[in-house]
Amino acid sequence: MAVYTRLGAEDMAAILAHFDVGTLTLAKGIAEGVSNSNWLIETTQDGAARRFILTIYESRTHIGDLPFFLDLLDWLATHDCPVPRTIHDRDGASFRYHDGADGRKALALIEFLPGISVSEPTEGQARSVGAALARVHLAGAGFPTERANGMGMATWKQLLGDCGAEGLARIHPELPRIVERELALLGAQWPAGLPRGTIHADLFPDNVLMLGETVTGLIDFYFACTDLYAYDVAVTHAAWSFSNDGRRFLPEISAALLAGYESLRPLSAPERAAMPLLARGAAMRFLSTRAYDWMNTPADALVTPKDPLAFARRLEFYAASENAGVFG
Ligand SMILES: Nc1ncnc2c1ncn2[C@@H]1O[C@H](COP(=O)(O)OP(=O)(O)OP(=O)(O)O)[C@@H](O)[C@H]1O
Protein backbone atom coordinates (compact mmCIF):
# COMPACT_ATOMS: atom_id res chain seq x y z
CA MET A 1 0.00 0.00 0.00
CA ALA A 2 1.45 3.34 -0.97
CA VAL A 3 1.07 5.15 2.33
CA TYR A 4 4.60 5.33 3.64
CA THR A 5 4.04 8.11 6.16
CA ARG A 6 1.94 7.45 9.26
CA LEU A 7 -0.39 10.30 10.17
CA GLY A 8 -2.64 10.25 13.23
CA ALA A 9 -6.05 11.91 13.28
CA GLU A 10 -4.60 14.88 15.18
CA ASP A 11 -1.79 15.29 12.61
CA MET A 12 -4.30 15.21 9.78
CA ALA A 13 -6.58 17.78 11.42
CA ALA A 14 -3.57 20.02 12.16
CA ILE A 15 -2.43 19.82 8.51
CA LEU A 16 -5.89 20.66 7.19
CA ALA A 17 -6.24 23.62 9.55
CA HIS A 18 -3.66 25.36 7.36
CA PHE A 19 -6.13 25.29 4.45
CA ASP A 20 -9.50 26.97 4.09
CA VAL A 21 -11.35 23.73 3.37
CA GLY A 22 -13.67 23.26 6.34
CA THR A 23 -13.73 20.46 8.91
CA LEU A 24 -12.19 17.06 8.33
CA THR A 25 -14.71 14.24 8.18
CA LEU A 26 -12.69 11.43 6.57
CA ALA A 27 -9.08 10.60 5.70
CA LYS A 28 -8.50 7.32 3.89
CA GLY A 29 -5.15 6.02 2.67
CA ILE A 30 -5.04 5.25 -1.08
CA ALA A 31 -3.45 1.96 -2.07
CA GLU A 32 -2.63 2.89 -5.70
CA GLY A 33 0.59 4.66 -6.62
CA VAL A 34 4.12 3.78 -5.64
CA SER A 35 6.05 7.03 -5.32
CA ASN A 36 4.25 9.12 -2.74
CA SER A 37 1.75 8.72 0.12
CA ASN A 38 -1.81 9.70 -0.80
CA TRP A 39 -5.04 10.06 1.16
CA LEU A 40 -8.59 10.75 0.09
CA ILE A 41 -9.76 13.60 2.31
CA GLU A 42 -13.36 14.60 2.92
CA THR A 43 -14.39 17.77 4.70
CA THR A 44 -17.55 19.67 5.30
CA GLN A 45 -17.66 23.42 4.69
CA ASP A 46 -20.73 25.64 4.91
CA GLY A 47 -22.90 22.55 4.90
CA ALA A 48 -21.35 21.13 1.73
CA ALA A 49 -19.16 18.02 1.49
CA ARG A 50 -15.81 18.51 -0.26
CA ARG A 51 -13.17 16.03 -1.42
CA PHE A 52 -9.42 16.38 -1.88
CA ILE A 53 -6.29 14.33 -2.34
CA LEU A 54 -3.55 14.89 0.23
CA THR A 55 -0.10 13.92 -1.05
CA ILE A 56 2.96 13.64 1.12
CA TYR A 57 6.06 13.64 -1.07
CA GLU A 58 8.47 10.80 -0.35
CA SER A 59 12.11 10.62 -1.32
CA ARG A 60 11.57 10.02 -5.06
CA THR A 61 10.12 13.49 -5.64
CA HIS A 62 12.68 16.29 -5.59
CA ILE A 63 11.21 19.14 -3.55
CA GLY A 64 12.91 21.73 -5.74
CA ASP A 65 10.70 20.52 -8.61
CA LEU A 66 7.40 20.94 -6.72
CA PRO A 67 6.79 24.55 -7.82
CA PHE A 68 7.10 23.42 -11.46
CA PHE A 69 4.71 20.46 -11.04
CA LEU A 70 2.11 22.29 -8.94
CA ASP A 71 2.19 25.58 -10.87
CA LEU A 72 1.76 23.51 -14.03
CA LEU A 73 -1.42 21.90 -12.65
CA ASP A 74 -2.85 25.33 -11.88
CA TRP A 75 -1.82 26.64 -15.30
CA LEU A 76 -3.37 23.72 -17.19
CA ALA A 77 -6.56 23.79 -15.09
CA THR A 78 -6.92 27.50 -15.87
CA HIS A 79 -6.45 26.69 -19.55
CA ASP A 80 -9.30 24.19 -19.71
CA CYS A 81 -7.36 20.97 -19.32
CA PRO A 82 -8.86 18.21 -17.15
CA VAL A 83 -6.24 18.35 -14.40
CA PRO A 84 -6.70 18.90 -10.65
CA ARG A 85 -6.00 22.33 -9.19
CA THR A 86 -3.81 22.63 -6.14
CA ILE A 87 -5.46 24.04 -3.04
CA HIS A 88 -3.19 26.77 -1.74
CA ASP A 89 -2.76 27.11 2.02
CA ARG A 90 -3.81 30.14 4.03
CA ASP A 91 -0.45 31.75 3.24
CA GLY A 92 -1.02 31.25 -0.49
CA ALA A 93 1.60 28.48 -0.87
CA SER A 94 0.95 25.50 -3.16
CA PHE A 95 2.86 23.15 -0.84
CA ARG A 96 3.99 23.20 2.76
CA TYR A 97 5.99 21.06 5.16
CA HIS A 98 4.91 18.67 7.90
CA ASP A 99 7.28 17.72 10.70
CA GLY A 100 6.34 14.15 11.60
CA ALA A 101 7.86 11.19 13.43
CA ASP A 102 10.02 10.33 10.42
CA GLY A 103 11.22 13.85 9.70
CA ARG A 104 10.17 16.85 7.67
CA LYS A 105 8.22 16.16 4.47
CA ALA A 106 6.53 18.33 1.88
CA LEU A 107 2.81 17.96 1.23
CA ALA A 108 0.15 19.36 -1.07
CA LEU A 109 -3.62 19.34 -1.08
CA ILE A 110 -5.05 18.71 -4.54
CA GLU A 111 -8.54 18.90 -5.95
CA PHE A 112 -10.25 15.49 -6.11
CA LEU A 113 -11.49 14.61 -9.58
CA PRO A 114 -14.10 11.91 -10.29
CA GLY A 115 -13.42 9.01 -12.61
CA ILE A 116 -11.66 5.67 -12.74
CA SER A 117 -8.57 4.39 -14.53
CA VAL A 118 -9.44 1.98 -17.30
CA SER A 119 -7.42 -1.19 -17.78
CA GLU A 120 -8.79 -2.22 -21.17
CA PRO A 121 -9.56 0.99 -23.06
CA THR A 122 -12.10 1.15 -25.85
CA GLU A 123 -11.31 2.96 -29.10
CA GLY A 124 -13.49 5.87 -27.95
CA GLN A 125 -11.54 6.14 -24.70
CA ALA A 126 -8.19 5.98 -26.53
CA ARG A 127 -9.34 8.74 -28.84
CA SER A 128 -10.28 10.92 -25.87
CA VAL A 129 -6.93 10.30 -24.22
CA GLY A 130 -5.09 11.29 -27.39
CA ALA A 131 -7.10 14.50 -27.59
CA ALA A 132 -6.50 15.25 -23.89
CA LEU A 133 -2.75 14.88 -24.43
CA ALA A 134 -2.90 17.32 -27.36
CA ARG A 135 -4.81 19.78 -25.19
CA VAL A 136 -2.05 19.64 -22.59
CA HIS A 137 0.57 20.27 -25.27
CA LEU A 138 -1.33 23.21 -26.72
CA ALA A 139 -2.24 24.76 -23.34
CA GLY A 140 1.19 24.12 -21.84
CA ALA A 141 2.93 25.97 -24.66
CA GLY A 142 2.52 29.25 -22.77
CA PHE A 143 3.65 27.87 -19.41
CA PRO A 144 6.56 30.12 -18.45
CA THR A 145 8.81 27.66 -16.57
CA GLU A 146 11.05 24.95 -18.02
CA ARG A 147 12.27 21.72 -16.46
CA ALA A 148 14.83 19.40 -18.04
CA ASN A 149 13.72 15.81 -18.57
CA GLY A 150 15.34 13.90 -15.70
CA MET A 151 14.31 10.64 -17.39
CA GLY A 152 16.07 11.26 -20.69
CA MET A 153 18.64 9.17 -22.50
CA ALA A 154 21.47 9.96 -20.07
CA THR A 155 19.37 8.48 -17.25
CA TRP A 156 18.45 5.36 -19.27
CA LYS A 157 22.14 4.75 -19.85
CA GLN A 158 22.99 5.29 -16.22
CA LEU A 159 20.24 3.01 -14.89
CA LEU A 160 21.00 0.25 -17.39
CA GLY A 161 24.72 0.64 -16.72
CA ASP A 162 23.99 0.19 -13.01
CA CYS A 163 22.09 -3.00 -13.80
CA GLY A 164 25.11 -4.27 -15.75
CA ALA A 165 25.07 -6.84 -18.56
CA GLU A 166 25.00 -9.72 -16.05
CA GLY A 167 22.08 -8.22 -14.17
CA LEU A 168 20.14 -7.63 -17.38
CA ALA A 169 20.88 -11.18 -18.50
CA ARG A 170 19.34 -12.48 -15.27
CA ILE A 171 16.09 -10.73 -16.29
CA HIS A 172 16.33 -12.24 -19.79
CA PRO A 173 19.37 -13.66 -21.62
CA GLU A 174 18.67 -11.50 -24.70
CA LEU A 175 18.33 -8.23 -22.80
CA PRO A 176 22.01 -7.11 -22.78
CA ARG A 177 22.17 -7.46 -26.57
CA ILE A 178 18.91 -5.58 -27.12
CA VAL A 179 19.91 -2.77 -24.77
CA GLU A 180 23.36 -2.36 -26.33
CA ARG A 181 21.93 -2.28 -29.84
CA GLU A 182 19.17 0.18 -29.00
CA LEU A 183 21.27 2.59 -26.92
CA ALA A 184 23.75 2.85 -29.79
CA LEU A 185 21.02 3.50 -32.33
CA LEU A 186 19.05 5.95 -30.18
CA GLY A 187 22.24 7.84 -29.27
CA ALA A 188 23.21 8.17 -32.95
CA GLN A 189 19.77 9.04 -34.37
CA TRP A 190 17.80 10.89 -31.66
CA PRO A 191 16.14 13.77 -33.52
CA ALA A 192 17.00 17.38 -32.90
CA GLY A 193 14.87 20.37 -33.82
CA LEU A 194 11.38 18.90 -33.40
CA PRO A 195 8.75 21.06 -31.63
CA ARG A 196 9.15 20.99 -27.87
CA GLY A 197 7.34 22.30 -24.82
CA THR A 198 5.74 21.08 -21.61
CA ILE A 199 4.99 17.34 -21.67
CA HIS A 200 3.48 14.86 -19.17
CA ALA A 201 6.03 12.13 -19.95
CA ASP A 202 4.20 9.33 -18.05
CA LEU A 203 0.61 9.26 -19.36
CA PHE A 204 -0.16 5.62 -18.55
CA PRO A 205 -3.75 4.40 -18.03
CA ASP A 206 -3.32 4.63 -14.24
CA ASN A 207 -2.65 8.36 -14.63
CA VAL A 208 -5.90 9.04 -16.51
CA LEU A 209 -9.29 9.19 -14.79
CA MET A 210 -12.33 8.61 -17.05
CA LEU A 211 -16.09 8.50 -16.89
CA GLY A 212 -17.28 6.61 -19.94
CA GLU A 213 -15.39 8.09 -22.88
CA THR A 214 -14.75 11.40 -21.15
CA VAL A 215 -11.38 12.15 -19.63
CA THR A 216 -12.14 13.64 -16.21
CA GLY A 217 -8.61 13.83 -14.89
CA LEU A 218 -5.00 13.65 -15.98
CA ILE A 219 -2.95 13.15 -12.82
CA ASP A 220 0.55 12.39 -11.59
CA PHE A 221 2.53 15.12 -13.34
CA TYR A 222 5.67 14.26 -11.35
CA PHE A 223 7.70 13.43 -14.46
CA ALA A 224 6.43 16.45 -16.40
CA CYS A 225 9.20 18.37 -18.10
CA THR A 226 10.17 20.32 -21.19
CA ASP A 227 10.86 17.97 -24.09
CA LEU A 228 9.64 16.90 -27.55
CA TYR A 229 5.84 16.78 -27.95
CA ALA A 230 6.19 13.83 -30.28
CA TYR A 231 8.16 11.95 -27.61
CA ASP A 232 5.18 12.39 -25.26
CA VAL A 233 2.92 10.98 -27.98
CA ALA A 234 5.33 8.03 -28.23
CA VAL A 235 5.26 7.47 -24.44
CA THR A 236 1.46 7.53 -24.44
CA HIS A 237 1.36 5.23 -27.47
CA ALA A 238 3.66 2.71 -25.78
CA ALA A 239 1.60 2.87 -22.60
CA TRP A 240 -1.83 2.39 -24.19
CA SER A 241 -1.49 0.47 -27.46
CA PHE A 242 -0.44 -2.95 -26.13
CA SER A 243 -1.71 -5.60 -23.78
CA ASN A 244 -0.21 -4.99 -20.35
CA ASP A 245 2.51 -7.63 -20.83
CA GLY A 246 3.50 -6.12 -24.20
CA ARG A 247 2.85 -9.35 -26.10
CA ARG A 248 -0.11 -8.04 -28.11
CA PHE A 249 -0.21 -4.83 -30.16
CA LEU A 250 -3.69 -3.26 -30.26
CA PRO A 251 -3.94 -1.64 -33.72
CA GLU A 252 -7.41 -0.10 -33.20
CA ILE A 253 -6.35 1.52 -29.91
CA SER A 254 -3.15 2.80 -31.52
CA ALA A 255 -5.04 4.33 -34.45
CA ALA A 256 -7.71 5.88 -32.20
CA LEU A 257 -5.14 7.38 -29.83
CA LEU A 258 -3.18 8.96 -32.69
CA ALA A 259 -6.36 10.19 -34.43
CA GLY A 260 -7.56 11.76 -31.17
CA TYR A 261 -4.24 13.54 -30.72
CA GLU A 262 -4.13 14.73 -34.32
CA SER A 263 -7.72 16.00 -34.14
CA LEU A 264 -6.28 18.87 -32.11
CA ARG A 265 -2.57 18.91 -32.92
CA PRO A 266 -1.60 17.23 -36.21
CA LEU A 267 1.94 15.87 -36.23
CA SER A 268 4.25 17.63 -38.66
CA ALA A 269 5.98 15.54 -41.35
CA PRO A 270 9.32 15.51 -39.44
CA GLU A 271 7.51 14.51 -36.22
CA ARG A 272 5.70 11.66 -37.98
CA ALA A 273 8.95 10.46 -39.55
CA ALA A 274 10.61 10.42 -36.12
CA MET A 275 7.79 8.53 -34.35
CA PRO A 276 9.17 4.98 -34.79
CA LEU A 277 12.49 6.01 -33.26
CA LEU A 278 10.85 8.05 -30.50
CA ALA A 279 8.68 5.05 -29.65
CA ARG A 280 11.80 2.91 -29.28
CA GLY A 281 13.12 5.60 -26.93
CA ALA A 282 9.87 5.62 -24.96
CA ALA A 283 10.03 1.83 -24.59
CA MET A 284 13.68 2.13 -23.51
CA ARG A 285 12.77 4.75 -20.87
CA PHE A 286 10.36 2.37 -19.10
CA LEU A 287 12.52 -0.69 -19.70
CA SER A 288 15.40 1.11 -17.96
CA THR A 289 13.47 2.25 -14.86
CA ARG A 290 11.69 -1.08 -14.56
CA ALA A 291 14.90 -3.11 -14.96
CA TYR A 292 16.60 -0.96 -12.32
CA ASP A 293 13.66 -1.32 -9.90
CA TRP A 294 13.42 -5.05 -10.66
CA MET A 295 17.00 -5.51 -9.51
CA ASN A 296 16.99 -3.05 -6.63
CA THR A 297 13.63 -3.56 -4.90
CA PRO A 298 14.01 -5.62 -1.70
CA ALA A 299 11.90 -8.79 -1.61
CA ASP A 300 9.98 -7.51 1.45
CA ALA A 301 9.20 -4.07 -0.09
CA LEU A 302 5.66 -2.68 0.08
CA VAL A 303 5.38 -2.48 -3.69
CA THR A 304 5.88 -5.11 -6.38
CA PRO A 305 8.24 -3.98 -9.15
CA LYS A 306 6.74 -3.75 -12.64
CA ASP A 307 7.82 -6.18 -15.34
CA PRO A 308 10.68 -4.79 -17.48
CA LEU A 309 10.09 -7.37 -20.21
CA ALA A 310 6.67 -5.84 -20.94
CA PHE A 311 8.64 -2.89 -22.36
CA ALA A 312 11.40 -4.99 -23.94
CA ARG A 313 8.61 -6.59 -25.99
CA ARG A 314 7.26 -3.17 -26.99
CA LEU A 315 10.79 -2.16 -27.94
CA GLU A 316 11.17 -5.19 -30.18
CA PHE A 317 7.79 -4.41 -31.76
CA TYR A 318 8.79 -0.82 -32.58
CA ALA A 319 12.21 -1.95 -33.81
CA ALA A 320 10.76 -4.44 -36.32
CA SER A 321 10.79 -2.90 -39.80
CA GLU A 322 7.41 -4.44 -40.69
CA ASN A 323 5.82 -2.27 -37.98
CA ALA A 324 7.16 1.04 -39.32
CA GLY A 325 3.72 1.90 -40.75
CA VAL A 326 2.04 2.09 -37.34
CA PHE A 327 2.50 5.86 -37.25
CA GLY A 328 1.26 6.45 -40.78
N1 LIG B 1 -6.71 14.52 -8.22
C1 LIG B 1 -7.13 13.28 -8.00
N2 LIG B 1 -8.42 12.96 -8.01
C2 LIG B 1 -8.85 11.69 -7.76
N3 LIG B 1 -8.02 10.68 -7.47
C3 LIG B 1 -6.70 10.92 -7.45
C4 LIG B 1 -6.18 12.22 -7.71
N4 LIG B 1 -4.83 12.17 -7.60
C5 LIG B 1 -4.54 10.90 -7.28
N5 LIG B 1 -5.65 10.14 -7.18
C6 LIG B 1 -5.73 8.71 -6.81
O1 LIG B 1 -4.57 8.39 -6.09
C7 LIG B 1 -3.83 7.35 -6.74
C8 LIG B 1 -2.33 7.57 -6.58
O2 LIG B 1 -1.97 8.82 -7.18
P1 LIG B 1 -0.63 8.98 -8.01
O3 LIG B 1 -0.68 8.07 -9.20
O4 LIG B 1 -0.42 10.43 -8.24
O5 LIG B 1 0.41 8.41 -6.94
P2 LIG B 1 1.98 8.31 -7.02
O6 LIG B 1 2.44 7.40 -5.95
O7 LIG B 1 2.56 9.69 -7.02
O8 LIG B 1 2.09 7.71 -8.47
P3 LIG B 1 3.04 6.69 -9.25
O9 LIG B 1 2.93 5.40 -8.58
O10 LIG B 1 2.38 6.64 -10.61
O11 LIG B 1 4.37 7.30 -9.24
C9 LIG B 1 -4.32 7.38 -8.17
O12 LIG B 1 -4.22 6.12 -8.77
C10 LIG B 1 -5.77 7.81 -8.02
O13 LIG B 1 -6.57 6.68 -7.67
Ligand SMILES: N[C@@H](CCO)C(=O)O
Ligand atom coordinates in the same frame (compact mmCIF):
# COMPACT_ATOMS: atom_id res chain seq x y z
N1 LIG C 1 4.45 4.48 -15.56
C1 LIG C 1 5.71 3.89 -15.14
C2 LIG C 1 5.96 4.06 -13.67
C3 LIG C 1 6.17 5.48 -13.27
O1 LIG C 1 7.16 6.09 -14.06
C4 LIG C 1 5.74 2.41 -15.51
O2 LIG C 1 4.68 1.83 -15.76
O3 LIG C 1 6.83 1.83 -15.53
